Amino acid sequence: MSGWRLVEDDPAGGNAASPPAADVPAAGAHTDPPHRRRTGGRRLMVVMATVLLTLVGAGGFAAARTGAFFAERPDGCTKPDRTLQLYAVELPKDGTQTRLGYGLTPQTASYPGPTMEMTEGECLAITLHNLVPAATLERLRTNPAHPLGVSLHVHGVKYTQLSDGTVQSGSFVPPGESRTYTWYAAPRNKKTGAPGTAGYWWYHDHVVGGPHGTQGLGAGLFGGLVVRRPGDPKPDRTYTVVFGDLQSINLRRGAAADTCDAQNPQPGPTCLVARKGERVEFIVVGIGNDMHTFHLHGHAWVDNRTGVMPNGEAFADTVNVIDNKPLGPGDSFGVTVTAGDSVGPGHWMLHCHMQFHSDGGMSTMLHVLDENGNMPPGHDAHTHAAAPAAAGVTTGAAGAHQHN
Numbered sequence: 457m458s459g460w461r462l463v464e465d466d467p468a469g470g471n472a473a474s475p476p477a478a479d480v481p482a483a484g485a486h487t488d489p490p491h492r493r494r495t496g497g498r499r500l501m502v503v504m505a506t507v508l509l510t511l512v513g514a515g516g517f518a519a520a521r522t523g524a525f526f527a528e529r530p531d532g533c534t535k536p537d538r539t540l541q542l543y544a545v546e547l548p549k550d551g552t553q554t555r556l557g558y559g560l561t562p563q564t565a566s567y568p569g570p571t572m573e574m575t576e577g578e579c580l581a582i583t584l585h586n587l588v589p590a591a592t593l594e595r596l597r598t599n600p601a602h603p604l605g606v607s608l609h610v611h612g613v614k615y616t617q618l619s620d621g622t623v624q625s626g627s628f629v630p631p632g633e634s635r636t637y638t639w640y641a642a643p644r645n646k647k648t649g650a651p652g653t654a655g656y657w658w659y660h661d662h663v664v665g666g667p668h669g670t671q672g673l674g675a676g677l678f679g680g681l682v683v684r685r686p687g688d689p690k691p692d693r694t695y696t697v698v699f700g701d702l703q704s705i706n707l708r709r710g711a712a713a714d715t716c717d718a719q720n721p722q723p724g725p726t727c728l729v730a731r732k733g734e735r736v737e738f739i740v741v742g743i744g745n746d747m748h749t750f751h752l753h754g755h756a757w758v759d760n761r762t763g764v765m766p767n768g769e770a771f772a773d774t775v776n777v778i779d780n781k782p783l784g785p786g787d788s789f790g791v792t793v794t795a796g797d798s799v800g801p802g803h804w805m806l807h808c809h810m811q812f813h814s815d816g817g818m819s820t821m822l823h824v825l826d827e828n829g830n831m832p833p834g835h836d837a838h839t840h841a842a843a844p845a846a847a848g849v850t851t852g853a854a855g856a857h858q859h860n
């Protein structure tokens with residue numbers, strides 16, 4: 457039977473079934489303790505309850521796996537406002553590295569996965585379909601006793617045990633199966649003072665390879681989440697940049713970190729491009745084991761929740777304006793800049809400022825085009841500092857890849 461229960465100490469001597477509150481005598485009233493007043497019928501009920509608890513406890517783990525004991529949705533979410541389908545798939549290998557990705561369709565899976573957007577007060581039901589072959593999951597597994605599956609674990613918003621995305625709660629998806637996860641972007645509770653969930657977060661696998669999903673994360677099962685408050689300024693573009701081990705940005709480094717086609721740059725997970733004047737939002741996430749810093753050339757931002765200075769500006773000097781911010785594993789924050797503001801178009805470096813990381817290739821570009829979507833003459837080509845061939849780094853025709 458699970459030891460996970462929180463009960464008040466029982467001064468009367470450890471009865472398994474405490475009397476309901478209504479039976480507790482009023483303070484100061486002189487009566488016998490409740491357990492002495494038990495009738496034969498009540499005693500029978502206590503015995504039956506004890507037997508029932510024991511029987512249920514024996515099957516507790518199995519029941520937990522099916523979710524019999526946990527609420528399906530967090531308080532405040534009576535029914536989902538929106539549903540979406542999410543697919544976990546195996547992507548082409550990067551060198552020798554297995555790559556997995558989440559996608560809104562199996563064909564569009566990527567790493568990072570699709571950026572999720574919610575508004576405070578909204579409840580979102582995401583059905584995750586595990587299309588990753590069992591053989592792949594088996595190869596990534598660090599312990600043969602560990603179950604095969606993928607999951608969806610989220611930071612920042614509210615979810616119950618059934619949507620935790622862990623093995624211990626049974627909330628993962630075996631190969632070929634599906635499971636619905638419910639996220640609630642709780643608003644601020646003015647009664648209790650509990651904060652809302654607005655902010656910059658991320659989601660990831662917590663099951664592939666081992667109990668912390670380390671192999672799933674390393675293979676690409678992660679993505680960004682932003683929760684806004686009604687009325688927040690809206691960006692023109694949002695990019696998720698994930699800083700990880702081995703000098704990687706979105707699991708790539710050096711020339712491979714930027715996949716923009718210079719002739720026809722298409723915005724995507726690894727092609728950061730914007731027009732001058734556009735409000736560009738970055739969801740910055742740290743994974744792996746290293747500390748990093750997020751730095752962007754030519755641009756600075758307000759270090760508050762939205763990254764944007766509110767109109768009115770009466771308290772403008774109470775918030776910092778920065779262009780570099782530390783990032784630890786599991787951290788996430790938002791950065792919002794106005795592309796090319798007063799500095800114009802160009803290839804603006806975005807990199808980790810720990811020097812041995814940037815020298816190792818932890819660097820990409822924000823390509824700022826003019827208002828018409830063109831790069832002005834003289835900026836047609838851009839080059840990256842070549843990544844040194846350090847141990848574990850291979851440099852091929854496609855540039856430097858991350859190798860775990």
Ligand SMILES: [Cu+2]
Pocket residue numbers: 699746747748749808809810813814818
């Ligand atoms: Cu770094």
